[in-house]
Amino acid sequence: MRRLLVGIPYLWLLVLFLVPFGIVAKISLSDVAIAIPPYTPTLDLSGGWSAIRAYFAELDFENFAFLASDDLYWKAYLSSLKIAAISTFLTLLVGFPMAYAMARAPAAWRPALLMLVILPFWTSFLIRVYAWIGILSTEGFLNQFLLWIGVINEPLTILNTNLAVYIGIVYTYLPFMILPIYSTLEKMDGSLLEAAEDLGCSRAQAFWLITVPLARPGIIAGSFLVFIPTLGEFVIPSLLGGSGTLMIGKVLWEEFFNNRDWPVASAVAIILLLILIIPIVLFQKNQQRQAEAEK
Amino acid sequence: MNRLSTFNIVSLTLGFAFLYIPMLILVIYSFNESKLVTVWAGFSTKWYGELLQNEAMIDAAWVTVKVAFLSSSLATILGTMAAYVMVRRGRFFGRTLFSGMIYAPLVMPEVITGLSLLLLFIAIGLDRGVLTIVLAHTTFAMCYVSVVVSSRLISFDDSLEEAALDLGATQWEAFRLVTLPIIAPAVISGWLLAFTLSLDDLVIASFTSGPSATTLPIKIFSSVRLGVSPEINALSTIIIAIVTVGVLTASIISKRQITRRLQEEAAA
């Protein structure tokens, strides 16, 4: 009974999570071939020990060397990091005032405001990204509106640029930023600000010296919750971004589906994972610290 | 404190306008007569009619719901087991690996999860179709379920299960009669989350589906790549409506229960 309880989910994850990574790692060391599956070598256990040795001898780091030499990949990694960092910052700029206002709102409103933030999260991600195509396109609603009020004379090109990608990311990941910040601000005791003002702070000083430091764990958590998934994002750059938008998730997809170069796609995946480890570890540490502080 | 400053009101108004106007436009223009999606030409429901005639779309919707139902149910069982094991069973062989495997898929980019599962299915010679999507969705959704359920289990009073054992229940009876009914709300929300994640997933489904099984997000994605279409607007409106009604109902029910409970506690 007990063994089954541990064993079934364990085995499931081993077979469907860990083993596939082994396969990705292995294929990243293989060579591309025109075959099914399109890589070589493939392991043939019937060949016995010598076949296994020959098999391992054929694995090499060629694909990684290729990634290092072709600056497309370098640029894609760097540009992903840049896009993720900028859009995380923009999400913080939009999300913090909202979280702050929600935490300051009368207690009776808060559940409804929270509901309004969470509701889009349950709605299809794809549809929310799609909604922006109609808004940002050259003849879209935003341009129509701007032309109508006379700010611009001819339509702006926003769709298929990085700007559209930033907007898409801020829009879809906003709840991930608001919720952790709101939960730290909501716990904050209002008398702290009164105490700060009583001790001679101005409103603005009290905000910088009390509110922001207390909200820091939430800000950090929210930033990672936006940054980490954005790094490997595929849907937003491929729908809203243009040919100039380089993001590693998109590159991986294209290597795999368009170029059918499985070994290189696998190598791209391995490096993306290695890049992700740092923010994930930092995020974990932040969460632990927060959990300990709450004890 | 009780009155919001102008700045706060402005940031809430602009923020929610930003969150809701795009969806609102989508909904409004799904009733547009014209095929041109940015020019209003009068009210019409014809795109809904066309949508219902689009058999490929209906088929994809059916496949999606089937996959979501199967994978979220499986994920709920496996995820609950995993949460129970993590929270309740002290040490066992490979515990660290196990917890790593539960939390990793939460932060794993979908392209990697999708790629790795596809490579597995090819390596073991499994034909891609409904089964492979269900397996893939179950794997990542069970991790979400386990996080939701274990957060409930952590605050669960251990002595409740001990009390059941003390009164003569077997381990299984203690779980079935005491633990499960108490954590049921978390299990249900875990299921709902898994169901939504599966309905919504494009990337993993694209990797693991085959020609025999196309899900709705795959269908939407391929048509959206060509630009905005009123038919997709109509479909989006239907999805938004279903989600809104579902989430609002669920939250009203749970809020009513909490209020009633608080009242009863106050009266006790």
Added chain:
Amino acid sequence: MASSGQAEVFAPWEDPNEVPLIKIAGVTKRFGDFTAIDNVSIDIYRQEFFALLGPSGCGKTTLMRMLAGFETPSEGLISIDGQDMGAVPPNQRAVNMMFQSYALFPHLSVWDNIAFGLRRDGLSKDKVAARVEEMLKLVQLGQFARRKPHQISGGQRQRVALARSLAKAPKLLLLDEPLGALDKKLRQETQFELMDIQEKTGTTFVIVTHDQEEAMTVASRVAVMDHGQLIQVATPEVIYEQPNSVYVADFIGDVNLIEGAVGAIGDGAELLWAEGRAALMGQPGADLSKGSKATFAIRPEKIAISAEEPMDRRNRVQGKILDIGYLGNLSTYHVELPEGPVVKCEVGNRSRIERRDFTWEDEVWLSWSDTAGLVLPG
């Protein structure tokens, strides 16, 4: 209070022919490097109300959990009614437990909570119903049977927990801090109710508590524990009047402790406590050897306070009043002796219009009889 020798006095532990219901023999429990229970042996008899008393972390809860079967001893044996409990899981023991948190199943009604254990035994519907009704009557909760635990008050929940654990008529009922969650007034009422129910059902109770007053009130015998060890097992009177160690004397009630060395041992024992001062006379609390380190223990209410030197008493000391506390029913005086120690003494306020005999800074005499204090080793 107990005049020994009378037949009706309940004291099975004094009867060599009585067989104990529970035998805890040389039990040790270790968690990793930490020894929670260190070689403890206790016999508990049928129908006893036995209290395990000690500060938190002393091992009392671990000992109780071993009786329930949630922990197994690292060494030693536990037997209940002659049966070795070593391999018996909790759900097959004729032992039930009332949890500190009550552990009432929140999704089940009061009725179903009480019926839970009976149903596990596969009793027929009628029998379950009859027994549940009986238990509801015992704890006077008949009209609340259909309510859920969150719909009743804290005191009522406590009674449901008691009814549920008694429903299966266990040989032994364990109570883990049963009154800890109640407020003071309710706690005192409930103590007597608990004693009443214990008497009515004739069940053996073992209670774990850190509240010495509670242990003294309800228990037939009290076991004082500290750091996993058993310090003293005795009736409440003996624990209070004849503690065997400074630890027990200090833990139970208020006590003045004066350190010194053992002097002459005769009818009583002498404690030499200050150069040039007469030795204090008391009863030896345990084995003493002359010259060894010892502590004189005297309860505040056994000390008399007077303005003149009480020449008829050997134990008399002079000091200055440092503090006076008026508690309504009695007054407490803190008297500082020239040698340093501060002695506390309590005087009952018998007359309503109090004539203030003493005030701050007054020089007063404290005195007590030769048998009032104890000389304890250490």
